[in-house]
Every structure is written in C-alpha cells, then in structure tokens.
Amino acid sequence: MEIYSGENGIITLNDPRYPKSLKSIPDAPEQLYYKGTWDESLFENCLAVVGSRRMTTYGKQITEKLVSQIASAGITIVSGFMYGIDGQAHQSCLDVGGRTIAVMPCGINKICPQYHDILYRDILENNGLIISEFPPDQTSLYWMFPRRNRTVAGLSKATLVIEAGEKSGSLITADLTKKFNKKVFAVPGPLTSILSKGTSQLIKEGAEIVTCAEDVINYFKIKKIKNNNLNFNFNKNKLDDIIFQELQREPLEMDILSRKTGKSIAEISSAISMMQIKGIIRSEYGKYYVC
Amino acid sequence: MSTENIMFVKIKSATNLGLDTIGIDVEINVANRGLPVFDIVGLPSKSVSESKERIKTAIINSKIDFPTKRITINLAPADVPKEGSCYDLPMAVGLLSLMLGFNVSEDSLLFGELSLDGKVRHTRGALLLSLFAKEKGYKKIFVPKESANEAAIVQGVEVYPVEDLRQIVGHFLGKFKIVPVIYKRQPIIDKKVDFDMKEILGQEQAKRAAEIAAAGGHNFMMVGSPGSGKTMLAKALPGILPFLQEKEALEVTKIYSASGNIPPNGSIIFTSPFRNPHHTISQVGLVGGGSKPQPGEISLAHRGVLFLDEFNEFPRSILELLRQPIEDGKLTISRSQARVEYPARFILVASANPCPCGYLLHPKKSCVCSEREIKNYQKRISGPILDRIDLHVEVPVVDANDLSCSVGASPCGCPSSVVRSRVIAAREIQNKRFSEDNIFVNAEMRNEHIKKYCFLSQEVERILKQAVSNFNLSARSYFKVIKIARTIADLGEAESINVSHVAEALQYRPKQA
Numbered sequence: 001m002e003i004y005s006g007e008n009g010i011i012t013l014n015d016p017r018y019p020k021s022l023k024s025i026p027d028a029p030e031q032l033y034y035k036g037t038w039d040e041s042l043f044e045n046c047l048a049v050v051g052s053r054r055m056t057t058y059g060k061q062i063t064e065k066l067v068s069q070i071a072s073a074g075i076t077i078v079s080g081f082m083y084g085i086d087g088q089a090h091q092s093c094l095d096v097g098g099r100t101i102a103v104m105p106c107g108i109n110k111i112c113p114q115y116h117d118i119l120y121r122d123i124l125e126n127n128g129l130i131i132s133e134f135p136p137d138q139t140s141l142y143w144m145f146p147r148r149n150r151t152v153a154g155l156s157k158a159t160l161v162i163e164a165g166e167k168s169g170s171l172i173t174a175d176l177t178k179k180f181n182k183k184v185f186a187v188p189g190p191l192t193s194i195l196s197k198g199t200s201q202l203i204k205e206g207a208e209i210v211t212c213a214e215d216v217i218n219y220f221k222i223k224k225i226k227n228n229n230l231n232f233n234f235n236k237n238k239l240d241d242i243i244f245q246e247l248q249r250e251p252l253e254m255d256i257l258s259r260k261t262g263k264s265i266a267e268i269s270s271a272i273s274m275m276q277i278k279g280i281i282r283s284e285y286g287k288y289y290v291c
Numbered sequence: 292m293s294t295e296n297i298m299f300v301k302i303k304s305a306t307n308l309g310l311d312t313i314g315i316d317v318e319i320n321v322a323n324r325g326l327p328v329f330d331i332v333g334l335p336s337k338s339v340s341e342s343k344e345r346i347k348t349a350i351i352n353s354k355i356d357f358p359t360k361r362i363t364i365n366l367a368p369a370d371v372p373k374e375g376s377c378y379d380l381p382m383a384v385g386l387l388s389l390m391l392g393f394n395v396s397e398d399s400l401l402f403g404e405l406s407l408d409g410k411v412r413h414t415r416g417a418l419l420l421s422l423f424a425k426e427k428g429y430k431k432i433f434v435p436k437e438s439a440n441e442a443a444i445v446q447g448v449e450v451y452p453v454e455d456l457r458q459i460v461g462h463f464l465g466k467f468k469i470v471p472v473i474y475k476r477q478p479i480i481d482k483k484v485d486f487d488m489k490e491i492l493g494q495e496q497a498k499r500a501a502e503i504a505a506a507g508g509h510n511f512m513m514v515g516s517p518g519s520g521k522t523m524l525a526k527a528l529p530g531i532l533p534f535l536q537e538k539e540a541l542e543v544t545k546i547y548s549a550s551g552n553i554p555p556n557g558s559i560i561f562t563s564p565f566r567n568p569h570h571t572i573s574q575v576g577l578v579g580g581g582s583k584p585q586p587g588e589i590s591l592a593h594r595g596v597l598f599l600d601e602f603n604e605f606p607r608s609i610l611e612l613l614r615q616p617i618e619d620g621k622l623t624i625s626r627s628q629a630r631v632e633y634p635a636r637f638i639l640v641a642s643a644n645p646c647p648c649g650y651l652l653h654p655k656k657s658c659v660c661s662e663r664e665i666k667n668y669q670k671r672i673s674g675p676i677l678d679r680i681d682l683h684v685e686v687p688v689v690d691a692n693d694l695s696c697s698v699g700a701s702p703c704g705c706p707s708s709v710v711r712s713r714v715i716a717a718r719e720i721q722n723k724r725f726s727e728d729n730i731f732v733n734a735e736m737r738n739e740h741i742k743k744y745c746f747l748s749q750e751v752e753r754i755l756k757q758a759v760s761n762f763n764l765s766a767r768s769y770f771k772v773i774k775i776a777r778t779i780a781d782l783g784e785a786e787s788i789n790v791s792h793v794a795e796a797l798q799y800r801p802k803q804a
C-alpha cells in the first residue's frame with residue numbers, strides 16, 4: 001500500500017541537517033528515516049505535546065484549545081502519533097494550518113495505529129514530517145516506545161503534558177525532558193480524574209503550570225505570527241448566553257442543560273445546533289463543550 | 292356397474308399461501324368395489340395425510356358409522372402442495388354427505404381441524420379465508436367456532452361457527468340451524484404497556500427522540516451504558532404509538548391470522564405490534580422463510596415496532612437482511628415451492644452499548660476497552676444500516692442523586708397518554724398531507740414527496756448548507772434531516788419548516804464517523 005509518493009530519505013547523525021537539538025542528547029539516534037519535505041526550519045521551535053491514550057472530553061477540549069493557539073504562533077508540534085492526546089495534538093495543529101512532526105514507534109512505512117491513515121496523509125500533505133529511527137518496514141515492539149519518547153523529547157525545546165495517568169508513557173517523556181535540561185509544562189486537571197494523577201505529580205515536582213497558550217508561547221520568545229483568537233460576532237440571544245456560561249464551567253449533556261435552564265429539549269437542541277454551526281461549541285460522547 | 296355404486300361429491304375449501312388464498316376442491320369418492328381403504332391424493336403433506344386417522348376416529352366418536360368401503364379423496368388442483376390441518380372438516384363433511392345423503396351447497400366454503408372426539412378446533416388463517424370467500428362470491432363459510440369471530444371481521448359473508456361434527460351434520464340434515472355469528476368487535480383495550488413514559492426519570496432528549504420517532508415513523512437508535520434506561524424507553528414506545536387505522540389493522544391482522552398468532556375468539560388487532568427478538572435469532576426467524584414461507588419478526592412487526600436490543604450483538608449477516616425491507620416496506624421470500632410477499636413496514640428501534648465493556652460514556656466507571664476494540668465494536672454495524680436510521684441519541688447514565696431529587700419534579704415529564712395525544716395529532720396532519728400519496732408517515736417520504744411537502748425558506752436552506760459543510764452531512768443525511776424537521780414541525784402543528792425545527796433535527800444525526 002503506497003499512500004505517499006513524495007520525498008523520503010534518511011539523515012544520519014553526521015549529516016549537517018541532523019536536528020541540533022536532538023544531537024545534543026546523550027544516546028541520540030544514529031539515523032532518522034523520514035517522509036515528507038525535510039525543512040530545517042521545522043526543527044527551530046518544537047514543542048512536544050504528549051498525554052494519555054484515554055483522552056477525556058476535558059483533555060480533548062484543552063488540547064484543541066492550547067495546541068491550536070500554540071501552532072498558530074508558528075511552533076511545530078511534535079508528538080507520537082498514538083491515539084488519544086497525541087493524535088488530537090497532531091489534528092488540532094493541522095486544523096489551524098500548523099506544521100507537525102510525528103515520531104513513529106515503528107518504521108515510517110507502517111501506520112500505527114492503522115486507522116490513523118488519514119491523519120498520516122494529512123500530516124504529509126501539510127508540510128509535516130513522519131520520522132523514525134527504526135528501519136522503514138519495522139513493526140512496533142514494546143521496547144521501541146520509550147526509545148520513541150526519547151526522540152520526541154530530544155527534538156523539542158519543551159514538553160507539554162496534557163492528562164497523564166500514574167506510570168504512563170507520558171511521564172517517561174517528561175522525565176527524559178527534564179534529564180535533557182528542557183522545560184516541562186503540565187496542564188492541571190480535576191483531582192477526581194485518574195488522568196490527573198500524572199500531571200499533578202509533575203506539577204508537584206516543579207513542572208510549570210499551563211493555564212493558557214501564552215504560558216507556552218512566551219517561553220519560545222517568539223511573537224505571535226497570526227492571531228487566531230476566534231471571536232464570533234453573533235447576536236447572542238439569552239438562551240445562547242446561558243448555555244455558553246454553563247458549558248464554560250464544565251462539559252454537559254443535553255439533558256442536564258435542559259434541567260439547568262428549565263427549557264425544553266426542543267429549544268436546547270436547536271440552540272445548540274446553531275452554536276455548533278457557528279463553531280462556538282463542539283460535542284463528544286454526548287457531552288457539549290466550549291471550543 | 293349400476294349408478295348407485297358411484298358415490299362422488301365435491302366440497303369447496305381453500306388454502307393459504309402467505310397472505311394469498313387459493314381455492315381447493317375436495318373431491319370425495321366412495322366405491323363399493325375393492326378392499327376397504329382410505330386414500331388421500333393431490334400432494335398432501337404429512338399433516339394432511341395424517342388427517343385420515345383424525346377423520347376416521349372423529350366420525351366413529353361422533354357415533355356415526357364409518358363406511359368400510361374404498362374411499363378416495365383428491366385435493367384439486369393436484370399440483371399445489373397441501374399443508375395444514377384445515378382440510379379435516381371438508382373431507383369429513385363430504386364423506387358424511389355421501390353416507391347420510393345430504394347436500395352441501397356450492398356457495399359454501401368449509402375449513403377447520405378436527406379433534407379425535409369430533410370437536411372442531413381453532414384453525415389459523417380464518418380471516419384470509421373469509422376475505423377470499425368475499426372476493427370469489429361465496430355466501431357461506433363454515434369455520435371452527437373459536438375462529439368464527441376472526442372470520443366475521445369481513446362483512447358480507449355468512450360465517451357459521453362449527454362446534455363439532457354432529458352439529459354440522461345436524462345442520463345439513465335440517466334437524467336444526469346453526470346461526471351465523473354477528474361480528475363482535477372487541478373494545479380497543481390498551482394493551483398493558485410495561486412502562487409509562489412518566490416512570491422514566493431524566494433522559495429528556497431520548498424521550499423527545501422517541502416521541503419524534505413515534506410521530507413520524509422514524510427509525511431510532513439509542514447508544515448508552517448499561518443501566519441508562521434504553522430498554523425501558525423502548526418498551527414504553529408502544530404506549531405512545533397511535534392505534535392502527537382500519538386499513539392498517541386489517542393488514543396486521545391478516546399477517547397474524549396467516550401465522551396462527553390470533554388467539555381463539557380473537558378479533559381485529561388495533562394496537563401496534565411490538566416485537567422484541569433476541570440477538571440469537573436466525574435469518575429465517577427475522578425475515579421469514581421455510582419451504583412454505585412463514586412471516587418473520589419483521590413482518591409480525593408490520594405497522595409497529597421492531598426492537599433490537601444489543602444491536603451490536605446481532606450477527607452482521609442478520610442485520611444486513613434488514614436493509615431492503617427498511618427501504619421497501621415489504622419482503623419477497625422466494626423458495627422452491629412458493630414465492631410469497633409479506634409487508635414489513637416497521638419502526639426499527641435499536642439499542643447498543645458504546646463499547647464492549649459498556650462504560651465508555653459512564654461518568655463514574657472507567658472503560659477498560661482499547662481504542663481498537665471500540666472501533667471494531669462500532670464497526671459491526673455497517674454504514675448502510677446506520678444510514679437508514681434517522682434518529683440517533685446518546686443515552687447518558689442518570690445519577691442516582693439526580694433521580695431522588697427529581698422525583699415529583701418536572702424531569703419525570705409527561706405521562707404516555709399525553710405524549711400519545713400529541714403523536715396522534717401529528718399523525719393526523721400527516722394523513723391529510725399524504726391522502727393522495729400511497730404513504731402514511733413522514734419517514735416514508737421519498738425525494739419527490741420532500742420536494743412537494745417540505746418547502747424550505749431561504750434562511751432555512753442557508754442553515755442547512757452551513758450544516759452540510761460543518762458536520763460533513765451526506766446527501767442522504769441531508770434529506771433525513773429535512774424529514775425529521777418535517778415531523779418536528781408537525782408535532783408543533785406548524786405549517787412550514789422553520790430554522791428551529793431544522794436545528795433541532797440536526798442534533799439527531801449520527802455522532803460517530
């Protein structure tokens with residue numbers, strides 16, 4: 001199966017084009033196989049975005065929000081192509097026209113997980129890169145995942161962790177980032193969630209709390225290239241306002257919204273549809289949340 | 292050979308093949324010459340051949356002499372396979388007419404199964420027989436007493452209830468008269484519904500979707516964790532469906548009569564059927580079949596609800612069978628011996644878990660399925676099937692705390708009877724609208740009907756166009772949204788479809804993929 005027929009190749013450790021940031025880490029990969037157009041500017045400002053595979057609605061919401069703004073500022077998003085936060089990070093970056101690097105836990109000709117094939121194609125079509133230190137047709141094995149994480153951390157100036165459980169792969173990436181003397185950012189989450197345990201622990205250990213995209217963008221010392229703050233000019237009628245305020249607090253199901261506002265499902269549904277069409281709110285697994 | 296030795300008579304009866312009825316001549320010959328034997332010819336099946344023993348014993352037990360002569364019975368036309376026990380009565384009466392010397396008039400149809408003691412038993416298909424009698428101009432039909440009310444649904448045919456052999460013989464000998472039954476239309480009793488809508492707490496969106504489904508005849512799918520109330524909601528659905536109209540009721544009763552599902556002394560069925568087959572059902576069980584094709588669950592659910600619980604657990608090969616009937620509202624079963632068409636216009640109600648463990652949407656319990664398992668689970672239902680389901684809702688688990696505080700408060704919602712009255716009002720609007728078209732409900736609208744009856748203002752069309760691009764709607768989904776919006780407008784007794792109707796309809800599109 002050939003889904004990409006463009007440029008691909010191999011960059012060895014001695015090649016002048018080899019990313020400097022990755023070269024500086026101990027035990028840097030001997031070679032990088034890649035697909036896509038190798039553009040050295042891609043490696044200038046890289047942020048690793050990692051997190052749990054079992055992304056919650058909150059995780060999705062935060063990833064969409066932070067990554068879209070960070071990517072709009074011209075920062076390359078590096079991640080591991082896994083489903084969950086990783087995949088969402090790539091996707092949110094592509095949604096705002098940003099560039100992203102996927103570091104595969106297998107050869108670059110393999111797509112792991114397989115059903116991410118559309119994401120794989122989109123990354124390449126949007127001037128992104130698929131890279132791996134493993135031979136192109138290698139399938140993924142357990143020991144390769146930590147190696148992959150090392151590359152993700154090595155390529156980036158900093159690592160942003162969104163939702164991580166205890167003893168998760170995301171914590172391995174965070175630890176490596178610290179070991180490489182790079183910055184670790186962590187997004188706080190509700191303490192009731194098991195997916196906040198990892199991030200809370202990171203914050204305790206001195207990772208920087210991220211509450212808005214600027215926290216990360218400022219670290220990169222670059223000016224925002226384009227302002228992508230989505231301001232909608234619409235005539236907020238009252239019900240829209242109430243729904244918006246409720247959803248700003250937490251993602252909710254339609255039934256709960258109906259109970260809280262005292263409006264019928266018919267009214268709530270049609271208000272929500274209009275807000276969705278305008279791109280103000282989104283839904284996942286039956287819950288609605290503010291973009 | 293003298294003419295007295297030839298004893299021959301022809302009695303009229305009929306057989307049902309699917310929902311069609313074929314006239315059968317029962318020819319009986321009793322010859323004085325030859326050894327005493329009793330033969331039935333004309334492609335009898337096992338149950339027909341066995342009727343020899345029933346007839347012989349029933350006659351003897353009715354204290355009538357059984358002739359020790361050569362008896363030959365032919366069921367004509369001889370090339371149509373005969374099945375069932377309904378020929379017992381015509382054969383026995385024909386034989387006795389030769390022995391006791393009475394006449395059965397040409398305009399009579401006889402039909403019924405004998406018991407060994409001479410009684411006549413409830414036999415399936417009596418309604419179809421009387422419809423046939425009316426069509427072909429037979430004046431009188433003799434049917435088992437317990438099936439008589441069912442047969443008498445048809446006006447213009449005299450239905451004689453037969454209790455036992457002695458009684459019918461006495462009638463023909465002129466000793467006394469059997470009085471034709473007068474059709475007793477049983478009062479429409481609301482079948483006891485398992486759940487009332489007001490018993491279901493929370494689930495406002497799902498209840499609203501159920502109301503729309505009932506009003507417009509839309510197929511309906513619920514996805515939710517175990518214990519969220521999907522099954523309860525589906526079982527409450529019959530309580531909000533309107534009663535069948537005369538024409539629909541006759542269609543349904545015919546199917547139930549043909550399949551032997553009408554109880555003794557039963558009458559026409561006015562309540563919508565509700566069928567709830569288990570997911571281990573076979574292909575024939577679902578769509579019908581057999582060498583003499585019987586209706587399956589989809590036909591028994593005609594003009595009612597087919598509820599498939601645990602939708603993902605049904606084998607894919609079985610679910611794919613639903614595709615054509617959902618489109619066409621009928622199914623033709625072709626077998627070597629017969630080709631039968633059964634109607635199957637039902638509301639499909641499906642319920643499914645979001646993932647194999649069931650807790651993907653659960654607020655408290657965490658799901659233990661991997662992404663791949665979830666994908667594979669959801670993939671079990673094919674796109675074409677999902678595409679034929681109009682309303683999709685996610686049914687969240689209701690928090691026990693929420694429940695206790697809301698008892699008595701508004702979240703309980705309307706009782707079924709109130710919802711039903713709204714549904715009936717919406718159906719009446721639809722009846723008026725489709726009086727010239729051969730359809731009943733909005734869900735049956737084809738593109739031509741949509742063009743004719745669903746005028747969209749410029750503003751509505753603009754919103755729809757935006758939705759198509761924002762939500763990636765397919766062409767089929769686009770029309771589905773319009774159909775649902777039409778039903779929502781009908782429920783609100785609105786003449787034209789406005790923006791809020793369309794906007795609400797958009798919330799019921801499938802969320803995945």
